[in-house]
Amino acid sequence: MRISDTAYPIEKDWRKWVIFDGALDRVVAVFLQRLAAYSRDILKRPIHFIAGFRTYDMQLKLWNNYKYNGGPYANYPGNSWHEFSCACDVHGPSSNWGEIMRDYILPPGKQTMNKYGIYITCWAGAQVREWWHLMPMEIMSYTGTKSTFLTDDVVNGEDEMKLNDNGPDVLSWQNALVKVGKWALVDGVPTPKPNSNPIRTSDPPRKPTPTHSRSPSVCRRTES
Numbered sequence: 418m419r420i421s422d423t424a425y426p427i428e429k430d431w432r433k434w435v436i437f438d439g440a441l442d443r444v445v446a447v448f449l450q451r452l453a454a455y456s457r458d459i460l461k462r463p464i465h466f467i468a469g470f471r472t473y474d475m476q477l478k479l480w481n482n483y484k485y486n487g488g489p490y491a492n493y494p495g496n497s498w499h500e501f502s503c504a505c506d507v508h509g510p511s512s513n514w515g516e517i518m519r520d521y522i523l524p525p526g527k528q529t530m531n532k533y534g535i536y537i538t539c540w541a542g543a544q545v546r547e548w549w550h551l552m553p554m555e556i557m558s559y560t561g562t563k564s565t566f567l568t569d570d571v572v573n574g575e576d577e578m579k580l581n582d583n584g585p586d587v588l589s590w591q592n593a594l595v596k597v598g599k600w601a602l603v604d605g606v607p608t609p610k611p612n613s614n615p616i617r618t619s620d621p622p623r624k625p626t627p628t629h630s631r632s633p634s635v636c637r638r639t640e641s
């Protein structure tokens with residue numbers, strides 16, 4: 418595990434303190450919990466993000482906008498920590514800028530949020546280029562390939578089954594079903610096969626509801 422779940426304060430109920438404004442929350446779970454602890458203790462209100470996880474295509478659009486339309490700085494697609502679930506961009510208008518800006522003028526290692534395992538990266542000389550771009554502290558000393566940074570770290574939402582999923586997710590799902598006797602074929606394909614033992618997806622037929630007979634033979638009371 419690359420991002421420590423013990424070295425810094427965390428808040429397990431992170432959704433109370435970390436809000437994604439129309440952004441993808443497929444971010445390293447421990448990092449979300451650190452951001453929540455920082456919001457809880459320092460900001461004392463939820464922090465909002467305008468960006469979390471980005472697909473390659475999303476990054477490409479941003480890069481084109483930066484390169485050719487004078488848009489805000491964006492990394493080359495395939496080279497952003499957002500694409501590797503390790504960065505969140507503060508949504509200024511709906512967040513508490515004050516505390517974050519106080520960190521913005523301090524170098525990494527001296528920022529308040531460093532105590533919560535978060536740092537603002539992107540120094541260009543003596544200047545912070547992206548005050549909104551927050552990342553896990555472990556990245557500060559990492560010089561390797563971004564795509565192999567995370568190891569067995571849990572990424573929020575990554576184990577959710579999606580339509581057309583294939584491979585390892587489906588295999589582990591099928592293996593789990595085999596264990597409880599609900600599946601026979603483990604092939605990584607999320608479609609029941611003729612020789613498999615598909616799980617029942619509909620409710621069992623209901624017992625017919627008894628109709629109340631109004632016939633005197635049933636309803637007659639015995640007089641005592």
Ligand SMILES: [Zn+2]
Pocket residue numbers: 468499504505506547549550551
């Ligand atoms: Zn960013």
